[in-house]
Amino acid sequence: MISSLTSKYKLKGMTENEIIDLLGEPAEKLTEPSRQFLYYIGSAGLGVKVNLLQLHFDEDGKVESHDIIYK
Numbered sequence: 001m002i003s004s005l006t007s008k009y010k011l012k013g014m015t016e017n018e019i020i021d022l023l024g025e026p027a028e029k030l031t032e033p034s035r036q037f038l039y040y041i042g043s044a045g046l047g048v049k050v051n052l053l054q055l056h057f058d059e060d061g062k063v064e065s066h067d068i069i070y071k
Contacts, residue, residue: 026038054069
């Protein structure tokens, strides 16, 4: 799912509003240590860990990078 999302859309450089229009409201919005949006994308294995799409925004409010994290 994430690989098709990142291959179809160039997330880097998109604004916060463009991301929300594309993916909806994030599950979490973080401001420390930097501005980030977190989207839940499913569970790993037996549901013990949760996969998240983490988007990092620069000072202009545009995506500068994204990661998959396990929580």
